[in-house]
Amino acid sequence: MPLLSKSVFTTQRLTRTALLTGFGLVMFLFESILPRPLPWAKPGLANIATLLALYLLGAASAWAVTLLRVGLGSFFLGSFMNPGFWLSLAGGVAAVATMTFLKKFGARQFSVIGLSLAGALAHVLAQIVVAGFLIVRRFEIIYLLPAMLWPALFAGVVVGLTALFLLERLARLPRSRDSSFSLSKNWRSP
Amino acid sequence: MNPQKIFAKISFVTNHLCPGDWLIMFLFIAFAISSWGIGSFFKKQLNASEKMAAAVTMGNRLITSVPMSQPQDYIIKGRLGEMSLRVADGRIRIVQSRCANQVCVKQGAISQPGEMLVCVPNQVVVLLQGETSETPKSDRPVKSRGDAVTF
Numbered sequence: 567m568p569l570l571s572k573s574v575f576t577t578q579r580l581t582r583t584a585l586l587t588g589f590g591l592v593m594f595l596f597e598s599i600l601p602r603p604l605p606w607a608k609p610g611l612a613n614i615a616t617l618l619a620l621y622l623l624g625a626a627s628a629w630a631v632t633l634l635r636v637g638l639g640s641f642f643l644g645s646f647m648n649p650g651f652w653l654s655l656a657g658g659v660a661a662v663a664t665m666t667f668l669k670k671f672g673a674r675q676f677s678v679i680g681l682s683l684a685g686a687l688a689h690v691l692a693q694i695v696v697a698g699f700l701i702v703r704r705f706e707i708i709y710l711l712p713a714m715l716w717p718a719l720f721a722g723v724v725v726g727l728t729a730l731f732l733l734e735r736l737a738r739l740p741r742s743r744d745s746s747f748s749l750s751k752n753w754r755s756p
Numbered sequence: 757m758n759p760q761k762i763f764a765k766i767s768f769v770t771n772h773l774c775p776g777d778w779l780i781m782f783l784f785i786a787f788a789i790s791s792w793g794i795g796s797f798f799k800k801q802l803n804a805s806e807k808m809a810a811a812v813t814m815g816n817r818l819i820t821s822v823p824m825s826q827p828q829d830y831i832i833k834g835r836l837g838e839m840s841l842r843v844a845d846g847r848i849r850i851v852q853s854r855c856a857n858q859v860c861v862k863q864g865a866i867s868q869p870g871e872m873l874v875c876v877p878n879q880v881v882v883l884l885q886g887e888t889s890e891t892p893k894s895d896r897p898v899k900s901r902g903d904a905v906t907f
Contacts, residue, residue, distance in 0.1 A: 678772070718784075730772060
């Protein structure tokens, strides 16, 4: 199934993907203004948009939301092709890959919170690997791992809870006429 | 928000938690705790490798390698006679030399790996090295560094 064919991205799905991309972008820019007591720790609120896209619109939309958010966000922040851009690209790709994988093969074992935590873990590990092997080129950056993992655990829980409540609210909306977009059926884990 | 509503929220969340969520959370915590151990292990190794030593060469020959860890004075023989080195506070300096211009003495103290003290008349170069914790064999020729050594 080609990625950009009409069967994947119907008009409705396309507009909703764009909406969630905008939401993720706003979150991304918002948390870039927030003061950061720990420079390596970000709340990762933009992952809410990815999670919503994954549950409401499917894997292709989740990929689109993440990649567009990373690309456009780096344009807006002026950090395109910077080390920070590569870090966030690697983290975003690893997170969305892990989450789509778990959603596809373990939808009954993982809820939104589990997916969010898995995404946060993949994000941290990918960033450590990219920072260690491509940017700093020193293996000693592994010292940062515990300092990155504890905030990531907290942020993953918060993002997962937010996504859970948002999905609950969105499921109360009247059902869409588009049969591929059934909120109340898709998101709920058994 | 009354307690009942809070309880409803909490039970809403717990109803949606799946076994995999706990697995991921367990993995997360296991990673975080084990990376403490891995990090401190590598930190020890790094500290060991940060032991600096000053390689003292005359001509192309390594005379001695001076550890920078404990403060001590050293007397070495240059071409013009004895000169003295002093290690203190992780810094090394040439205290006294028989050369005419005393450029090496006026150079002061060095503390960073890669920095060097040079006394051209004595043909002596003191090079700070980052890693060598063991003393190299004294008859091993070292690479000449620049015109100051080879004239």
